[in-house]
Amino acid sequence: MKKVKFAVALGAAFIVLILLQMLLVPKYMLHSQEGALIGEYYDNAGSNDVIFIGDCEVYENFSPITLWEKYGITSYIRGSAQQTIWQSYYLLEETLRYETPKVVVFNVLSMKYDTPESTGSQSRREAYNRMTLDTMRWSSSKWNAIRASMTQEEKEKEALLTYIFPILRYHDRWSRLTREDLTYWFGRDTVSHNGYLMQAGIKPFQAAFQEPPLADYSFGENSWNYLEKMRCLCEKRGVQLVLIKAPSLSPVWWEQWDAQIEEYAKQHNLLYINMLDHQREIGLDWTTDTYDAGLHLNVYGAEKASAWLGKLLADKCHVPDRRDDETLAAAWSEKAARYYEQKRRLENEKN
Amino acid sequence: MSFISYSFLLFAAILLVIYYSIPARGQWLLLLGASYCFYAQSGIENLVFILLTTASTYIAARLIYRAQAACDRKTAKRRSRIWLWLCLGIHFGLLALCKVRFTFQNVLLPMGISFYMFQSMGYVLDVYRGSIHPERNPFKLALFVSYFPQLVQGPISKYQELAPQLLGQRCYNGKQVSFGLQRMLWGYFKKLVIADRIAVAVLALKGPEHTGLAFLVLSCFYAIQIYGDFTGGIDIAIGLSEALGITLPENFVRPFFSKNIAEYWRRWHITLGRWMKEYVFYSVSVSAPMRRLSKSARKKWPKFGKRLPVYAATFATWFCTGIWHGITPNFLLWGMLNGLVIVISEELTPLYQKFHSRFPWKSKPWYGALEMLRMFLLMNLIRIVDLFPNVGECFRRLGTVFTPASVPFLELGLGVVDYGILICGCAVMLCVSILQEKKGSVRQLLWQRAGLRYAVVLGLLLAVLLMGSYGIGYDAGNFIYNQF
Structure with a gap:
């Protein structure tokens, strides 16, 4: 009887803790939606010919719906806020467990960060780590991504355990819970369109961003290592790796950086496209195609950038047109309907 | 390894499982190994201090005991006193040196040094006074000096009350563990x-x-x-x-x-x-x-x-x-x-x-x-x-205590919620203290009422888990008495 009581108490405690954890973790449904992106992939895995990997410059600058509608390219964006190259590598490693795409498009901006500390303040980095890693499914890739991403403070506070039991990280959120937490306690909505986070606002680009010149433009050893690992992984799995620099005016993409990537691409026979050099061909109008004065594209800019890149992927990488596949066409038609509905809604809100 | 680290909890959990799984005669050796592992986590160099303390305590106690066995009482007293003062001098000198470096050069004190040195010196003084016989086995003495739960901030135990327990054999007792x-x-x-x-x-x-x-x-x-x-x-x-x-x-x-x-x-x-x-x-x-x-x-x-x-x-x-x-x-x-x-x-x-x-x-x-x-x-x-x-x-x-000045409670880094938690927390501490003062052990009182006990334990667990100042975003430091 004593043992039964103990087992019941233990079970009850376990259930309470699980429910509390579900309540306390951030939901990223209404605010900071970037945090929900990584976890949305798993329902869409398995049928993508192109996988985008990178930071906000991929999940805000490319629209898979446009790629589908214009070229029949199936794609997914595995992007997250300030995603570092080591996170990109492990996300790619994880993605290749679910599917083998024809092309992986990697945005090279994150090469500028060589260590977790170099990305900015530790608390900000930690918040970004959480947004990328918390919703990743458990695998050796997630484990390694966490270990590679932890800041000094996280290491000192043994935060590895808090990724396993997020309640230990978010234990004090009970005093800041909002209606969002209660609404999405037991289930989440889909906020992205195959990893694309739509923005419909317009804030024109006004003046060139001034960033002080750097003392040293060489990318760090760690960044090169992960790029090399990414290349080897793609080569091993027979996937074509395409390097891009997405069309964002800030942060500055220095010529010296560009030259290093170009050299690397040439050396390994990779396709590298700096889309900043093709702004006119893409048709970008920085008075209407950005929602934050040139940092990221809005939906109009993203559609233009995707249309341009899609042609290149179809022509140079021979990514097939799948529009004849009825099952895929039906699924993408549903996605497109949701996409346009949100676009309309955002436009209405704007007006 | 701090008591408030996740690694300590893991360490304690693994130790408990192994402790009650191995043959009881090996338990003290496990505790010795665990204590040194625990201590080594604070810095391998700190092991030098505890090893030095253990070795000199062991040798001094043996020498005092041997000196006391001399036939001539006067000689015995003189010799044992020399060994005692030598031992006290070395230990308190070392402790003073560490404290001086800590105060003036900001060099961290070896973890728990004041506690284990006082415990060791208590042992030597007890041997000198003839209250106890010195330990023959240096490893057993090493366990008494380094027993990890009390290593960092006490309590300071006496050899006669702790050693027999450390060296005894224990079986799993659910109530005791609980x-x-x-x-x-x-x-x-x-x-x-x-x-x-x-x-x-x-x-x-x-x-x-x-x-x-x-x-x-x-x-x-x-x-x-x-x-x-x-x-x-x-x-x-x-x-x-x-x-x-x-x-x-x-x-x-x-x-x-x-x-x-x-x-x-x-x-x-x-x-x-x-x-x-x-x-x-x-x-x-x-x-x-x-x-x-x-x-x-x-x-x-x-x-x-x-x-x-x-x-x-x-x-x-x-x-x-x-x-x-x-x-x-x-x-x-x-x-x-x-x-x-x-x-x-x-x-x-x-x-x-x-x-x-x-x-x-x-x-x-x-x-x-x-x-x-x-x-x-x-x-x-x-x-x-x-x-x-x-x-x-x-x-x-x-001197300013009686001058009029307001206390900006909400500008001290704590919010209304924090004060609420503090008031409730202090009230709980006070109630438990009153109960202990009047009725003795609260755990004993709860033992007879399983349902209430589980509810109290779960409530306490949730309070620590949800209201504890730990993890990212908190600057809560180590225990104050760890610095001694």
Whole structure:
């Protein structure tokens, strides 16, 4: 009887803790939606010919719906806020467990960060780590991504355990819970369109961003290592790796950086496209195609950038047109309907 | 490895499982290995200090014992005394050196050095006094010196009460393990929910802009912080040890219920007080110079002369207690203030007795509460000297206590929710203390009511988990007494 009581108490405690954890973790449904992106992939895995990997410059600058509608390219964006190259590598490693795409498009901006500390303040980095890693499914890739991403403070506070039991990280959120937490306690909505986070606002680009010149433009050893690992992984799995620099005016993409990537691409026979050099061909109008004065594209800019890149992927990488596949066409038609509905809604809100 | 780290919890859990799984005769060796692993986590170089202490303690105790066996009593006494003083000199010299480097060069003290050195010296003194036989097996002595739950902040145990338990064989006892874990949980509650939360406000109130009433608030907040911090750490140590089947001596018995300073020091940091009483107070009060002083004083003042050696020994004891905490002037002052209040209280005893015979309020509950409040405030004022290495600054602030100034409670780094948690947390601590004072062990009371027990444990667990000041975003530090 004593043992039964103990087992019941233990079970009850376990259930309470699980429910509390579900309540306390951030939901990223209404605010900071970037945090929900990584976890949305798993329902869409398995049928993508192109996988985008990178930071906000991929999940805000490319629209898979446009790629589908214009070229029949199936794609997914595995992007997250300030995603570092080591996170990109492990996300790619994880993605290749679910599917083998024809092309992986990697945005090279994150090469500028060589260590977790170099990305900015530790608390900000930690918040970004959480947004990328918390919703990743458990695998050796997630484990390694966490270990590679932890800041000094996280290491000192043994935060590895808090990724396993997020309640230990978010234990004090009970005093800041909002209606969002209660609404999405037991289930989440889909906020992205195959990893694309739509923005419909317009804030024109006004003046060139001034960033002080750097003392040293060489990318760090760690960044090169992960790029090399990414290349080897793609080569091993027979996937074509395409390097891009997405069309964002800030942060500055220095010529010296560009030259290093170009050299690397040439050396390994990779396709590298700096889309900043093709702004006119893409048709970008920085008075209407950005929602934050040139940092990221809005939906109009993203559609233009995707249309341009899609042609290149179809022509140079021979990514097939799948529009004849009825099952895929039906699924993408549903996605497109949701996409346009949100676009309309955002436009209405704007007006 | 701090008690408030995840690795410690994992370490303790793994140890408990292995401890009760292996043959009982090997348990002490496991504890020795675990203690050294635990200590090595604080820095491999710190192992040098503990190994040196263990080796010299072992050798000194053996040499003293051998010297005492000499045929000639005088020679035996002389030789054993030489070994004793040599051993005390080496250890206290090393401790003093470490404290000097800590104070003036900011070199961290080897973890728990004050605690394990005092425990070891207590052992050597007991061997010298013939109270115990020295341990033959150096590894068994090593376990007594390094037993990890009490290594970092006590309690300071005596060899005769701890060694037999450490070297004995234990079987799994569900009730004992459960009691131990419950006590650990209670310790985490005090440390993480209360002490580390209020620590933020204490730090803010130390700022030079806070004078007047804020200084009194600081003294009260610091009292709560140090109580939660120190007793919390001790609860974790005693609780873990209890789960391992080893009973450590109590270090606190609800000290804020004390009605006078002597009682307070019988309830607060009991094992250090016991050590000081047995090895400093008694030694000083019966020493030859003190006997001479007493003799000459009695000739001049027959009544006071009798008490003079006791007072001198009291001051000597408090001087040592102050030094033990730190070699800065504030700790010396803190020690002397305690000694002074004890002596004044003793001298005023006849006056109190007259007062109580004239006004028979002593048995009234309200008078008892008043006495406790008086004691709480007095000890807060003495304790606040801890916080200010600059004694002049401390007195300057004290001088402003009666000047009008508001306390900006919401600008101290704590929000309304934090104050709510603190008030509730302190209320829970008070209720538990009252229950313990009136009915004894709360865990024992709950043991008969399984449902209530599970509810209390789950509630406490949730309180620690959800309201604890731990993890990213919190600056809560280590235990205050780890620095000694």
